[in-house]
Amino acid sequence: MAVRTLLNTAVPTAYQTLITLSEQAEKAALDAGVDPLSIELVRIRASQLNGCGFCLRMHVRDALAKGESTDRIAVIPAWRETAYFSPAERAALAIAEEITNISSTAASADDGDALTVAQAAALRWVAIAINGFNRVAISSHYAVKP
Template identity: 40%
Template structure:
């Protein structure tokens, strides 16, 4: 028996390819809805933090840094409600993705839902929700397979 876990994307690549295609479609929907790329990355990073997915945290942190995001905003993301450095649209998006990620807690209350829709359009809300669904799927694939994140995986 090996300590290495089954790598789902390599073991059954056809399913992983479909998840990747789904994610690409979600990205197109988000762009069409006007969701800024940095917001899409922030919500993916936050969902990955909530799920404890080191692999996806690394991926989305690198993407945000490449896009010019600041270290302060990345460091403050787990405390986004109190940080005071995210705009109202980012906060609404983070509220949505957090509710999707922690769906067992009941999702958005009716009040939170109305508040979010006072800020986000229906298309933005739908796009961010789909981003949440997609990143949660990727988090589960990476966590289940314990995708490598150590120094040996830095180039991945």
Template identity: 50%
Template sequence: MTTTSKTLRTNVGSKHPELYRALTAVAVQTDKTALAEGLSPLLIELVKIRASQINGCAFCLRLHTKDSLAKGESPERLSVLPAWRESMYFDEQERSALALAEYITTIQDSHINTGVYESAVAHLTPGQVSAVTWLTMAINTYNRIAISGAYTVAP
């Protein structure tokens, strides 16, 4: 029988708390900006959840799914979120925001996905495009912190 040792990961938030606090301040401001631009609290959480699904961040998925439900999101919409294109649960603004969040999260594929950005922003104002972009960048950063730090996710 072999045992596998788990390498301890550096918690970058603890190692450099001033940077983590700065990221948190940016994230708080992104939420405020998104609300001011007319995005609903539910859509803000959907963007965070969708990016976290793509990145496979269990820590952020648990956190934002709980937040979303507390804000009144339906379990049905959350259950079809990974397949939002095939459902009729999301309105045009939500669909545009989700497409933009996916585009930004998978930016490495932007050179082969020409036209995705243009179609993604079809039902968003320039201010909403900026807000969704900032929301997505912030959650992607949190995803990378949690995944690279092997944050514990247990029942």
């Protein structure tokens, strides 16, 4: 694999801005009453769709540390076909897919009654931030070693 510039160290102020964005999005989600596991579900689903091994490993570990089950993590790619997720979690997963696949979904996630406007907006910011991190990690070729 070709060596790439690590974007986090090449332009550290921009990377710090992305970290700050992620922290503010998470705080907004928590302040709006979003369950911490729903935030991790958004991060995991976006990272799955983007194929970001670095972020997947990090956020699966974070979710497990927060009490997430391996069964639920295992079925995230097929969440629509399971009964594992609450209506609010399903809305969060739909938002992750909407933001990550924005060119094909055209902002089609239906928030329904499962989320407040503040919760949906904050989760979209969480999805925007993790998509940024995915792109940094993938384009920088972050190592993912066992």
